[in-house]
Amino acid sequence: MQTTITGKAFVYGANVDTDQIYPGRFLDLTDPEDVARHAMEGADPLFASQCAPGDVVVAATNFGCGSSREHAVVTLKAAGVGAILAESFGRIFFRNAINLGLPAIVCPGVQEAVARGDVVSVDIAAGTVANKTTGATLTAQPLSDYVMNILRNGGIKPMIRKSLGL
Amino acid sequence: MHAIEKILARAAGVPSVGAGEIVNCDVDLAGINDLYLQTVRSFREMGGVRVHAPDKVVMFLDHYAPASTIAQAENQKQFREFCREQGIDLLMDVDQGVCHQVLADKGLVRPGQVVVVTDSHTTTHGAFGAFGTGVGATDLAIILVTGKLWFRVPEIVRIRLEGKPRPGVYAKDVILHVIGRLKADYAVYKAVEFAGPTLRQFGVSERMALCNMTTEMGAKTSYIQPDDVTMAFLASRGCPPADVPTTDPDFRYAAEHVFDVSAIGPQLAAPFSVDNVSDLAAHAGKPVDQAFLGTCTGGRVEDLAVAAAILQGKHIHPGTRMLVVPASKAVFLEAMERGYVQALVAAGATFVTPGCAACLGTHEGLLASGERCISSSNRNFPGRMGHAKAEIFLASPAAVAASALEGRIADPAKYLA
Numbered sequence: 001m002q003t004t005i006t007g008k009a010f011v012y013g014a015n016v017d018t019d020q021i022y023p024g025r026f027l028d029l030t031d032p033e034d035v036a037r038h039a040m041e042g043a044d045p046l047f048a049s050q051c052a053p054g055d056v057v058v059a060a061t062n063f064g065c066g067s068s069r070e071h072a073v074v075t076l077k078a079a080g081v082g083a084i085l086a087e088s089f090g091r092i093f094f095r096n097a098i099n100l101g102l103p104a105i106v107c108p109g110v111q112e113a114v115a116r117g118d119v120v121s122v123d124i125a126a127g128t129v130a131n132k133t134t135g136a137t138l139t140a141q142p143l144s145d146y147v148m149n150i151l152r153n154g155g156i157k158p159m160i161r162k163s164l165g166l
Numbered sequence: 167m168h169a170i171e172k173i174l175a176r177a178a179g180v181p182s183v184g185a186g187e188i189v190n191c192d193v194d195l196a197g198i199n200d201l202y203l204q205t206v207r208s209f210r211e212m213g214g215v216r217v218h219a220p221d222k223v224v225m226f227l228d229h230y231a232p233a234s235t236i237a238q239a240e241n242q243k244q245f246r247e248f249c250r251e252q253g254i255d256l257l258m259d260v261d262q263g264v265c266h267q268v269l270a271d272k273g274l275v276r277p278g279q280v281v282v283v284t285d286s287h288t289t290t291h292g293a294f295g296a297f298g299t300g301v302g303a304t305d306l307a308i309i310l311v312t313g314k315l316w317f318r319v320p321e322i323v324r325i326r327l328e329g330k331p332r333p334g335v336y337a338k339d340v341i342l343h344v345i346g347r348l349k350a351d352y353a354v355y356k357a358v359e360f361a362g363p364t365l366r367q368f369g370v371s372e373r374m375a376l377c378n379m380t381t382e383m384g385a386k387t388s389y390i391q392p393d394d395v396t397m398a399f400l401a402s403r404g405c406p407p408a409d410v411p412t413t414d415p416d417f418r419y420a421a422e423h424v425f426d427v428s429a430i431g432p433q434l435a436a437p438f439s440v441d442n443v444s445d446l447a448a449h450a451g452k453p454v455d456q457a458f459l460g461t462c463t464g465g466r467v468e469d470l471a472v473a474a475a476i477l478q479g480k481h482i483h484p485g486t487r488m489l490v491v492p493a494s495k496a497v498f499l500e501a502m503e504r505g506y507v508q509a510l511v512a513a514g515a516t517f518v519t520p521g522c523a524a525c526l527g528t529h530e531g532l533l534a535s536g537e538r539c540i541s542s543s544n545r546n547f548p549g550r551m552g553h554a555k556a557e558i559f560l561a562s563p564a565a566v567a568a569s570a571l572e573g574r575i576a577d578p579a580k581y582l583a
Contacts, residue, residue: 015350015439019547024526027201028230028237042549062351065384066547067526068286070204070302091355091386092286096302146188146316156304157212160311166213 005082005103006121006132007054009114016043016059017066018093022075024067035071036078053080056120060086060111064093064104073097083122085110085129085140098147101155105129107140124151168322170357170389172411173297177280185321185420193222195274196309197265197283200227203241205284206248208307217252218313224256225249226268226283231260231521234529263494263520266290266462270374271496273403277392277410282306282315287462287544289380292359292388293373294396295410299387320357320386321420327364329428334579336472337372338464338542338562340364341379342433344425346443354384356420364427365390370399371468378463379544382440432577435560438548446565449575453485456539457570458551459563460491460518461525464542467500469563474506476567476581477513483573488515488566489531491523515570527551533558540569 020042022035029035040047057063057076063086064072073096076084083103087110097104103124110129114120118133122140125148129138143151153159167175167182175183177191198205209217217223225245233239242260249257262268265283269275269291277295281288284306291298301315309315325344358380365373373395377388390396392410401407432446459465459473470492482488490510492498498520501507511517516531518524524531525543532552533539539551539558546558561569564578571581 017545017547019527019545019550023549024528027526027528028235028241030203030207030237030241042547042554062354062384065350065354066286066545068202068284068300068302070202070304073302074204088351088354090384092300092302095305099302099304144188144318156308157208160212160308164213164311 003125004121004123005054005056006119007052007056007082009056009058009116009118009120010044010047010051011111011114011116012043012059014060015062015065018064018069018072019066021064021072022069027069027071032074032078035075039075039079048079051079051081054082055080056122057081057084058110058114058120061088063089065090068092070096073100073102077102085122087111098150099156101151103151105140107138109138113138168413168417169295169391169411170297170322170387171319173278173280174317174319183319185319187319188316189319190314190316191280192313193282193309193315194279195222195224195281196306197224197226197269198306199229199265199284200242200245201229202284202303203244204303205306206244208304209310212307212311214307214311217254217310220253223254223310224258224269224274225254226258226265227260228258228262228264229522229526230528231519260519261495263492263497264462264522266378267466267493267497271403271494273400273405276400276405276408278408282309286381287378289385289388290374290378290462292377293370293390294400295390295392297387300381318355320355322357322359323353323421324359324361324419326362326422326424327360327427328362328424329364329426330367331427332431333582334432334564334577335427335430336562336564337368337375339430339433340427341376342435342443342560343430345379345383345441346433348383348423350382350384350439350441352383353380355386357387357389358383358385359389361391369395369468371466375463382544432562432565435546437546437557440544440546440560446561446575446577449559450577452538452575454540454569454574455486455537456531456533457486457488457566458524458531458539458541458543459488459566460493460523461543462493463544464563465491465493465497467497469542470501470506470510471504472564473567474509476564476578477571478509480513480571482514482570486570486573488570489518489524490515491518492520494520524551540566540575542566
């Protein structure tokens, strides 16, 4: 697992729901490249064309609230997002992100400490977040051992395969 | 322990559990819906060959019922093939309706069960004393492979409802009011229990509406202690009597809130957030292009009944269209028998196949830019029901019918004499 992720930040407010992250009318798409084209379309139509591998999504509370659609994680991952930092997450979105190996980190104060375009570095193992543009540093809430174990395995699918001896 | 904790402890095969603990639970009922073919893909990607317990799996073709694009049709075809291949007999095809209502109609959900569906509104099943929770496609696939899923035992908050609702005020108004006060992220990672004397006045339909919308506060699950109302409903659906877990008297809730429901009027959640709640009166008179009656929140027989009572012998406003989506086939049949369908169609309503329909903006009644809709559904996010610049106001089924009649947001009380 890559424990340090560095990229430019895309910053959003509170209660960004999964309809904004991935609109319902595209749920019949199943291939990640197709799904990636609509990333954040309901909140930020420029996101999909500007996001580069390793970039970081930053948000206030309850990021990913709403529906159970795993597409909301698939689209961010396929668009290149390396980590998501928020004050809190919608619980299904959080599970989906961890299951697919996309670090979702609760980091108090992060939304106010980062502006769009700032370069942010996240050390998942150490639980630290650094804003390289402003010099600010923040402490993230530690991920539970259970969740860290899923991430270390590269997501839950490889972990289950391993447990089945595959 | 709380009843929810007892359910999780039993399912995990341990004597007790407490908030914050991670437990691996046997799942009693796993539901997949037709939005997420990824469930089948993840099953195969994890090395799944045979589904662990096909008799505990229910497949719902409800969100795209019936298919309106070739891609949807292809996905549904693959689901049907998967059910045949895996011996999943509980295939609820496009005639059956919304997953949560179908589970209730068919007596598949019971007190004490762990119910997991790939739909966020699985909290609905707290109305039957089950632990219901929504997950994504890959989590559900883990259940298909192993029969189990991990959960963090949630903190539990209790919401006590007191007083008798005024005429024109329904369970939907109560839950909108609660969400407006406590806000959309109040219950993230938590469980929400409803208690108090008002519940005695609410039947199963109203209790389902309450539990359904706890999802909009971020809740992981919801709970109402089963009583004689619950047991009579379950018996009518052919469920055998079962042991019902109860909460120990010394259990300590993470928080408690009391609401006097006699003090509130009809409520409305204005765009673009479910917690943006005010008295309906604050928006009364705003013109309405579409009135939407349906969904797992507000498409049951009781909801169609109040709409039919308001619109019987009248006609909706010429500038407004009204869509009615019975939550399930059983709801549709009963509404026909009772004459509600006749009354609503004669009043100018358009009926749509039982299912999720326009609620999630995929088909059957989307909104154009700048249009306004009053809806008995559960979400008003930007773009939820069509164009991102369309407005959705969430209200009770009675308010939806009264607004269709007047062509503007209207208080239903005057039609309920």
